[in-house]
Amino acid sequence: MNSNEELKNILLDFDLLSKLVVGIGEVSEITGVPTRQIRYWEEKGIIISSKETEGTTRKYDYLNVKKILLIKEQLDDGYTLDAAAKKVEERMKNVNEAFMKLAQRSK
Amino acid sequence: MNSNEELKNILLDFDLLSKLVVGIGEVSEITGVPTRQIRYWEEKGIIISSKETEGTTRKYDYLNVKKILLIKEQLDDGYTLDAAAKKVEERMKNVNEAFMKLAQRSK
DNA sequence: CATCGATTGTAGTTTTGTTACAATATACGT
């Protein structure tokens, strides 16, 4: 099986991938950021889980988790939370765009 | 930004994607298969969530969800559960392989 | 109609997540 076929196999369900939303406990395990801290960032408007718009418990998709990881990086680098958030916001533009396009292409 | 760059952007965290494991309720919403039914398939050994190996509550990764979707398809086509499972097992070989390779490549 | 395969229902319990309060810590300017 060649590379294109592999890719297609995944792309076919890229929209499935975008539906994989995990709980806050899982996010904490993946990223190493305590749940309490994640909720705090959310209070500040830096992270927006799917809860804001619907359900009762917070759910995080790939883009959210990615963002949390990036912010953590910046904090470790010595940036303030706001500065980290701003920097990451920029970087996320590219990630978002790429993700969305791939999701779109697979429909 | 060209296609390769987009792809790379995603591939960079393909291992993150593979860590996104969702709860049974979410799987049910995504696939349309009732939680009760998913647990039943698991009893029969057709689906293997992460619970068997670790935690206390079941978690499902992309491959698990994909498998559930495929089994549902086969059932709707009139196959028995065992037959569906067998057929899907074959198809999953390719999906597994592709997924693993992509995850690997991104390290 | 009895049996098998497949699914569904549910009570009672455990795990996970939520809010809303407050406490703590660190840094910075006056």
Next chain:
DNA sequence: ACGTATATTGTAACAAAACTACAATCGATG
């Protein structure tokens, strides 16, 4: 040192989601 702003953490009381272990149901086939 003191006050202030930023950032994080703790926790009690409550709500949601998931778990197990029973049992019931339903359709097809011998």
